[in-house]
Amino acid sequence: MTSDIDFIRGLPKAELHLHIEGSLEPEQMFEFARRNRVALPFKTVEEVRAAYAFSNLQDFLDIYYQGAGVLMTEPDFHDLAMAYFRRAAADGARHVEMFFDPQTHTDRGLPFSVAIDGLLSGMAEAKAELGVSSKLILCFLRHLDEEAAFATLKAAEPYFSRLGGVGLDSSEVGHPPSKFAGVFKAAHRRGLKLVAHAGEEGPPEYVWEALDVLGVDRLDHGNRSLEDPALVERLVASGMTLTVCPLSNLKLCVVDDLKAHPLKRMLDLGLKATVNSDDPAYFGGYLAQNWIETADALRLTREELVTLAKNSFTGSFLSPAEIATHLAAIDAYVA
Ligand code: HPA
Ligand code: ZN
Numbered sequence: 001m002t003s004d005i006d007f008i009r010g011l012p013k014a015e016l017h018l019h020i021e022g023s024l025e026p027e028q029m030f031e032f033a034r035r036n037r038v039a040l041p042f043k044t045v046e047e048v049r050a051a052y053a054f055s056n057l058q059d060f061l062d063i064y065y066q067g068a069g070v071l072m073t074e075p076d077f078h079d080l081a082m083a084y085f086r087r088a089a090a091d092g093a094r095h096v097e098m099f100f101d102p103q104t105h106t107d108r109g110l111p112f113s114v115a116i117d118g119l120l121s122g123m124a125e126a127k128a129e130l131g132v133s134s135k136l137i138l139c140f141l142r143h144l145d146e147e148a149a150f151a152t153l154k155a156a157e158p159y160f161s162r163l164g165g166v167g168l169d170s171s172e173v174g175h176p177p178s179k180f181a182g183v184f185k186a187a188h189r190r191g192l193k194l195v196a197h198a199g200e201e202g203p204p205e206y207v208w209e210a211l212d213v214l215g216v217d218r219l220d221h222g223n224r225s226l227e228d229p230a231l232v233e234r235l236v237a238s239g240m241t242l243t244v245c246p247l248s249n250l251k252l253c254v255v256d257d258l259k260a261h262p263l264k265r266m267l268d269l270g271l272k273a274t275v276n277s278d279d280p281a282y283f284g285g286y287l288a289q290n291w292i293e294t295a296d297a298l299r300l301t302r303e304e305l306v307t308l309a310k311n312s313f314t315g316s317f318l319s320p321a322e323i324a325t326h327l328a329a330i331d332a333y334v335a
Contacts, residue, residue, distance in 0.1 A: 004302075008291045011305060012329045014095040014312035015088060015276050015287050017220055017243035019139075019169065020077075020119060021068045021101055022279025023084040032070035040070070052282055057201050057252050058171055060282060068104050077118025078125070085126035085134075087280075091288035094326060095316060096134040098123075099167055102152055103141045112155040120162060135164025135317055137195060140183065142168050142175035149183040164317050165193030167220065168210075172202040177209040184214040193217045193317050195243075200254060204228035211240070218243065218315060223254060226262055226269075236270045241315025246294040247285045248278035258297035267304055274312045306334055 024032075026048035033040045042048045054060040071077060081098070088096055098119070105115045116136070123134045138156055140149035156163065166187045168180055177184075177196050184194055198210040200221035207225045210216045211234065222242040225231045235242070244263055249255045255262070266273040275294060280286040285293065295305060313326040 004295055004305075005292055007302065008295060008305060009090075009092050009288050010333060011092055011309050012094045012326060012333060013092055013287065013291075013309045014097070014274075014316050014326070015093050016097045016218070016241070016274055016312060016315060017099075017245055017276035017278055018084070018088075018096060018287075019064075019099045019101070019279050020081055020084060021071070021104065022064060022283075023087075023281050024067050024071070024080060025083070025281045028080065028083060029067055029070050032072070032076050036070060036072040036076070038070045038072070041066075052251075054252055054282075060252055060279070061170060064279065064282060065104055068101070069108060071105065071115070072110065074114055074118035074121070077115050078122040081119050081122025082125060084280075085122065085130055085132050087286045089126075089130040089132050091286055093132055093287055094329070095313070095318060096126075096132060097137055097164055097316060098134055099137045099139045099169065101139050101141060101169065102156070103144060103148060106152070106155070112152075116156070116159055120159075133318075133322075136162070137165045137167045137193075138163055139167040139169040140180060141170040142179065142197075143171040146180055146183055149180055150186070153183055153187060160190055160192065163192060165195060165217070167194075168196040168198075168214075169220075172197060172200055172206065176202070176206050178213045181213050188215060195220055197221055199224035200249075200252075204231050207231055207235075211235075211238075217317070221245065221249075221254075223249065223262055225271075226265065232269055232271065239272055241272045241274060241311060242266065243276050243315075244273050245276050245278035245283075245290070247280075247283045247290050251283040258293055261294060261298060263294055264298040264300065264304070267307065272311050272315055273308065274315055275308055302334075306330060 026045040126132045194216045195218045196210040197220040199207040218241045220243045
């Protein structure tokens with residue numbers, strides 16, 4: 001019998017919660033800073049890694065937005081995406097739904113097209129060279145106002161046919177989903193899929209708002225839903241997919257120990273959970289590492305691993321025919 005590590009790496013899977021700016025490795029940060037003549041407050045890779053000790057989401061976000069400041073050109077975004085896709089492909093990812101934060105870049109003076117054109121070209125190359133398909137999800141920064149989100153949606157209009165959807169990320173507490181009701185409604189009217197981070201640090205009420213006010217098609221994190229049995233019932237009954245990020249939760253102190261991570265409890269409750277990496281360069285591991293460490297800490301069975309893999313495709317925004325093809329590949333792999 002193959003080891004669980006080999007079994008996990010080979011298992012066909014999708015990644016549904018990945019911020020591409022969060023895949024910026026310290027080595028790459030120095031490379032882009034050199035290329036673009038951007039000054040960094042760090043002298044060595046070790047110094048950068050030493051700064052990655054976070055006590056909460058905001059600690060991380062401060063350093064994550066600072067790191068993104070080295071990304072200046074379309075080739076930077078292309079190369080960032082391809083570096084991520086190579087790691088994802090090696091981890092057994094067959095499909096990725098990738099977030100990006102355009103406001104982080106337009107607020108630094110980059111034209112809207114730079115990040116999105118670079119990422120779309122990386123995505124096309126990943127499909128051609130690695131056989132990994134992908135969709136791009138534009139996230140609005142929730143610490144900014146809804147007017148700024150509307151301006152971003154307007155700038156994205158020429159790209160709507162190439163966007164997988166819109167999402168909501170950044171500082172959660174104090175910025176409830178309802179703050180973005182109007183812009184999500186506008187995105188929905190334009191046929192875009194909707195996702196939102198909710199219940200990572202924010203209360204169950206924020207998850208209710210993501211469902212009832214925004215009308216999300218998928219929920220990012222959702223951990224704190226478990227505090228509200230009526231909410232769990234609602235999520236189970238609607239078959240809502242949760243994009244759970246175990247190593248992120250550990251690094252951002254959402255859980256103190258992976259052994260106490262709620263992923264197994266979510267599966268036992270009948271929630272459609274998936275395992276994802278969030279910001280792998282900052283949180284200590286890419287997709288397979290999240291699976292391996294979580295499977296070990298929670299003693300997940302092969303049956304549970306297969307359920308997680310299937311959830312990653314049924315919770316994706318692929319077509320029913322594409323999903324069926326991936327599910328068949330999982331069955332063939334297990335057999
Ligand atoms: N939560 C909220 N916003 C984010 C995250 C996260 O985990 N990663 C990047 N932006
Ligand atoms: Zn996230």
